[in-house]
Amino acid sequence: MRTWERFTLAERMARFTVYLGVVAAIAASLQSVEVIPEFIADAPEQVADMLRRMWPVAWGFYPEGVHEPLMDSLHIASLGTVLAVVMAVPVAFLAARNVTPFAWLNYLAKVILVSARSVNTLIWALLFVAVFGPGALAGTLAIAFHSIGFTGKLLGEALEEANRGSIEALQASGAPWLSVALKGYWPQVRPAFWGIVLFRWDINVRESAVLGFVGAGGVGMALDTALNLFQWERAATILAAIFVVVLVAEVATTQLRKRIL
Amino acid sequence: MAARTGSISRRAFPPNWAARAAWLVFFVYLAYAASRLELTPARFMAGLEHGGKFLSRLFPPDFHRRELLLKGMVESLQIAVLASALGVLISAPLALAAARNLMPAWASWPARAVMVLCRTFHPVIVAILFVKAVGFGALAGILALTVASVGFLGKLMTEAIEEISLKQVEAVRATGAPFMSVVSHAVVPQVFSRFVGFVSYETDANLRNSTMVGIVGAGGIGGTLFAAFQRFDYDFVCAIVLTIIALIMAGEVLTLRIKKAFRV
Numbered sequence: 470m471r472t473w474e475r476f477t478l479a480e481r482m483a484r485f486t487v488y489l490g491v492v493a494a495i496a497a498s499l500q501s502v503e504v505i506p507e508f509i510a511d512a513p514e515q516v517a518d519m520l521r522r523m524w525p526v527a528w529g530f531y532p533e534g535v536h537e538p539l540m541d542s543l544h545i546a547s548l549g550t551v552l553a554v555v556m557a558v559p560v561a562f563l564a565a566r567n568v569t570p571f572a573w574l575n576y577l578a579k580v581i582l583v584s585a586r587s588v589n590t591l592i593w594a595l596l597f598v599a600v601f602g603p604g605a606l607a608g609t610l611a612i613a614f615h616s617i618g619f620t621g622k623l624l625g626e627a628l629e630e631a632n633r634g635s636i637e638a639l640q641a642s643g644a645p646w647l648s649v650a651l652k653g654y655w656p657q658v659r660p661a662f663w664g665i666v667l668f669r670w671d672i673n674v675r676e677s678a679v680l681g682f683v684g685a686g687g688v689g690m691a692l693d694t695a696l697n698l699f700q701w702e703r704a705a706t707i708l709a710a711i712f713v714v715v716l717v718a719e720v721a722t723t724q725l726r727k728r729i730l
Numbered sequence: 731m732a733a734r735t736g737s738i739s740r741r742a743f744p745p746n747w748a749a750r751a752a753w754l755v756f757f758v759y760l761a762y763a764a765s766r767l768e769l770t771p772a773r774f775m776a777g778l779e780h781g782g783k784f785l786s787r788l789f790p791p792d793f794h795r796r797e798l799l800l801k802g803m804v805e806s807l808q809i810a811v812l813a814s815a816l817g818v819l820i821s822a823p824l825a826l827a828a829a830r831n832l833m834p835a836w837a838s839w840p841a842r843a844v845m846v847l848c849r850t851f852h853p854v855i856v857a858i859l860f861v862k863a864v865g866f867g868a869l870a871g872i873l874a875l876t877v878a879s880v881g882f883l884g885k886l887m888t889e890a891i892e893e894i895s896l897k898q899v900e901a902v903r904a905t906g907a908p909f910m911s912v913v914s915h916a917v918v919p920q921v922f923s924r925f926v927g928f929v930s931y932e933t934d935a936n937l938r939n940s941t942m943v944g945i946v947g948a949g950g951i952g953g954t955l956f957a958a959f960q961r962f963d964y965d966f967v968c969a970i971v972l973t974i975i976a977l978i979m980a981g982e983v984l985t986l987r988i989k990k991a992f993r994v
Binding site for chain 1: 759760763764766767768769773774777778780781784804805807808809811812815850851852854855858859862863864865867868869872938939941942945946949952955956959964967971974975978979982988990991992993
């Protein structure tokens, strides 16, 4: 008699291996991670101390020391996103198998996208600070290079999903490749394109706030200074400002997305 | 009809003036932002010259301080694993509470607010606050990344639960099953494989960030990296960065395997 089974033996073995691996990893980490119990016991007092130092929040510090770096952060996020899109579009065309019918070019593009993504924004920032010196230029380039991976990958996938019909029609009429790209692919990927750009900009607004910790410009530098001098009431002002900007950016992107898509 | 014959010379694709104005505003903004940040070609070219020198100091990578490197990487791995585990433990019940198709508004709104709050700040900023609260070390990193995981996993899981078919829920309810049985027999089977996908994605993200939180003293390889960088120890920096990239790529391959095992 045969009984119905949802998963084959191999599948069950594979799942069991994964579960076992996950449990082993957690157990090993729990056992060996260095945690100092005195520090945990001290935590409530430290949090209370932090909140006491943060209060009253130094709102007066906003116009003199927060507004300008905060706007710089926003500019870094926007310029970085634009630069990333400019660099990612050609790579996305190369990565899409229906646009570029050469396997080695697809592969090359994928390698570019994966390696751009594997290096964290802050590591890119460190490298660019070493090359261009501290400041917004390093931050903008860091945001741009890290974002290539994300935008290029998603854009490439959108291109691969494009319908062949209008593209074949254009090619049959003898249209040059630029016309095929502009009149064939672009109208089809436009909604996805704007969605990807807005999504990435939203992420980059968050990321641009921490670039300053490695000297790459923006509001993070002001926050780093305030923390190093233990000026917690100023740090609180900066955190509140970042909070508002991030929320506004999220609401703005969701609204724009609704209108564009 | 008169209007139509009058517009015979009408263009097939009339210019969209609103869109053109928007593009103009956009380019003016870009120019303004670039000038505000003092991004000039001259600075860029000067940097490129400098870049050659920097690259030559990066190579060859110096793997001599293997112990320091290994210790930092292991700590980063521990942070990523524990933060992901804690994140799942917290976000799964939170997502259930936030799902509007199963829960009343008084439960879903607070749960959603917690998730939005967890997502607002970059993990590195959250790490600063935890370093103040629980001191330097891996614990601050674990807690910071747990917060980030709750934000993202919670959002994705909530959306997945809200997309389930309610037929199964109704069927299980009709048998008189209590709430927990409804969850375990009607909700979990529908979302489980998607959850595996989300968790492996978040573990990947935690792995990336666990190499970074060290910059503010929250444990892991990031502290070693930043210290080496500030000492202009560029060949060691190169070794650390290469190791991080290798680890992240290995993590991606592993999560791909796991997703295959669960047919995500």
